[in-house]
Amino acid sequence: AKGGQWQKAAEVFGELRRQAGLTPDIVTYSAMISACEKGGRWDKAVGFFREMQLQGGLEPNTITYSAMISACEKGGQWEK
Numbered sequence: 001a002k003g004g005q006w007q008k009a010a011e012v013f014g015e016l017r018r019q020a021g022l023t024p025d026i027v028t029y030s031a032m033i034s035a036c037e038k039g040g041r042w043d044k045a046v047g048f049f050r051e052m053q054l055q056g057g058l059e060p061n062t063i064t065y066s067a068m069i070s071a072c073e074k075g076g077q078w079e080k
Contacts, residue, residue: 006039026058034067042075 013032016022024032029052036045049068052058060068 006035006041006044009035010044024052024056026052026061026064029056029058030061030064030067033064033071037067037071037074040074042071045071 009032013024013028016024016028029048032048033045036042036048045068049060049064052060052064
């Protein structure tokens with residue numbers, strides 16, 4: 001998702017859970033975090049990262065950490 005399209009990605013992510021009844025996996029969360037990063041929404045990226053761990057019970061992988069680090073760096077939030 002390009003910069004301005006992170007909201008659309010979030011909509012699809014939400015529909016995945018609500019309508020399809022599917023559970024997001026590490027790939028889905030990583031893609032969502034990356035979309036937030038590209039959209040300059042580090043705060044949303046952090047939210048999905050925490051949700052992934054707390055609600056999803058998933059452990060981040062290298063791709064997830066990379067997207068999260070990039071999101072925080074772009075938002076000047078590297079200390080998060």
